Amino acid sequence: MRAIVTFAGVELRRFLRDRSNIFFVLIFPLLLVVLIGSQFGGDGSQGRAAVGGADSGLRAELVRALEDDGVDVTLLSPEDVREQLARGRTDVGLLVPDDAARAYTEGEPAQVQVIAGTGANAPATVQHVRVAVQAVAAAEGQVAALVAAGLTEEQARAALADAAGSVTAPQVEVTDVDEVAQEFSGLGQFDLGATTMTLLFVFLTSLTGSATLIQARRHGVVSRALSAPVSTAQVIGGQALGRFVIAGFQGAYIMAGTSLLFGVRWGNIALAVVILALFAAVSAASAMVIGSVMDNDGAASGVGVGAGLILAALGGCMMPLEIFPDTLRTVAHVTPHAWAYEAFAEIQRHDGSFAEILPQLGVLAAMGAALLVLGAWLLRRSLARAL
Structure with a gap:
């Protein structure tokens, strides 16, 4: 020995x-x-989005909606958003112009710009961004309808928050029958x-x-x-x-x-x-x-x-x-x-x-x-x- x-x-x-x-x-x-x-x-997120534009209520609502949907959000200037897209470091760029932010504050229609990247995850992330934009637009439409019915904006938002808290959101459970997908389900990125x-x-x-x-x-x-x-x-x-x-x-x-x-x-x-x-x-x-x-x-x-x-x-x-x-x-x-x-x-x-x-x-x-x-x-x- x-x-x-x-x-x-x-x-x-x-x-x-x-x-x-x-x-x-x-x-x-x-x-x-x-x-x-x-x-x-896979890192478990729903993609990466770079949001550009000045700090505003519209940008804050969009960021909140995206993060609630599991998207990784980075706040950058519009120039940096385009650079990140060109380098392939983000899946989608979302630009919130100043006039869109003002229109949102005044209760008028606002337009934002969505730019898809070239990565494999870009199409799926674009859908998440569109859903977030539609959710913000729908919420503002509800507030506008309640204000038109005689409520103040604060009362309308409070009523919508109470209604959201008292309603159970529908859930969809997806079962993948593919054996390979099941084998790798839950596996960490590394x-x-x-x-x-x-x-x-x-x-x-x-x-x-x-x-x-x-x-x-x-x-x-x-x-x-x-x-x-x-x-x-x-x-x-x-x-x-x-x-x-x-x-x-x-x-x-x-x-x-x-x-x-x-x-x-x-x-x-x-x-x-x-x-x-x-x-x-x-x-x-x-x-x-x-x-x-x-x-x-x-x-x-x-x-x-x-x-x-x-x-x-x-x-x-x-x-x-x-x-x-x-x-x-x-x-x-x-x-x-x-x-x-x-x-x-x-x-x-x-x-x-x-x-x-x-x-x-x-x-x-x-x-x-x-x-x-x-x-x-x-x-x-x-x-x-x-x-």
């Missing part, structure tokens, strides 16, 4: 000496989580991206680290170690333990960072840690296989990156497994990513228990053990040939 820990310590020190790992292990994964969440995630990026980078970082085993073989470190009472299993075990610690740390860092910064829900934390640990073990063992079968560390790093990306894509890290065709989804289960993805999905979206993810955990454990044994056998075989 002491030999295994010694090899693991050497692996960790070599990893820490490479300063580029700070970016690729700690910073880059979180940047990708933000990118994926911004592009594909939840899916955080899961897939954790699996992608833990595996990718481990495979690219296979080069250290090749370098140890080339420089005679492994041969000298085996001249002592140390077995190839201990060498592989020590190297794998070092990679396992690195992979586990990176995965835990991404999980903690996304939870604190983006509010990602990981479900049962204890089960999430178990899934991560088993996946990290598979990743580390896979690196040992590549490091034992290849002789060139540069080529091994290239193979690690290529294989890591291909397996991640096939395992659901680039595109959710739920939208895979049935045949491709079956094929995807040759990768550890698919099993870990399903286990995380179960505890994140359905509050799954240990028993419910036990099949996935069992497969990951079997993969890790088989790859570790294979790596030890390949290392023993590789030592019989010259590098």
Whole structure:
């Protein structure tokens, strides 16, 4: 056991000496989580609207109506509204001219300008803006009708407020029968991206680290170690333990960072840690296989990156497994990513228990053990040939 820990310590020190790992292990994964969440995630709002114009009663009523409808509202100058639209930073621009504000105050018809953006959410947000404008217009029409009937404006508004409070608004409950939509319902903006990026980078970082085993073989470190009472299993075990610690740390860092910064829900934390640990073990063992079968560390790093990306894509890290065709989804289960993805999905979206993810955990454990044994056998075989 002491030999295994010694090899693991050497692996960790070599990893820490490479300063580029700070970016690729700690910073880059979180940047990708933000990118994926911004592009594909839903933030729970009904769109973004930038409202321009001087402070007035009309603008205040429109903003209130939009916010009540769940639209994110930003108050800007008319020039800034157009700039935000041009840059794609808002879905809809709503301009309230001064003459419209005056007309609204005087009880006359007022016209506002609605400018749709070019984003995918713009058409839906435009409908929310139109509904808000119509609601404000309808409310003012009701006040005008009551004033015409003999009430003062204050009495009319008070009567309408009392009537609104005593009436139960109709509710519409929509049930989506699409299985894919149901699977992702309630999922946070960054939840899916955080899961897939954790699996992608833990595996990718481990495979690219296979080069250290090749370098140890080339420089005679492994041969000298085996001249002592140390077995190839201990060498592989020590190297794998070092990679396992690195992979586990990176995965835990991404999980903690996304939870604190983006509010990602990981479900049962204890089960999430178990899934991560088993996946990290598979990743580390896979690196040992590549490091034992290849002789060139540069080529091994290239193979690690290529294989890591291909397996991640096939395992659901680039595109959710739920939208895979049935045949491709079956094929995807040759990768550890698919099993870990399903286990995380179960505890994140359905509050799954240990028993419910036990099949996935069992497969990951079997993969890790088989790859570790294979790596030890390949290392023993590789030592019989010259590098």
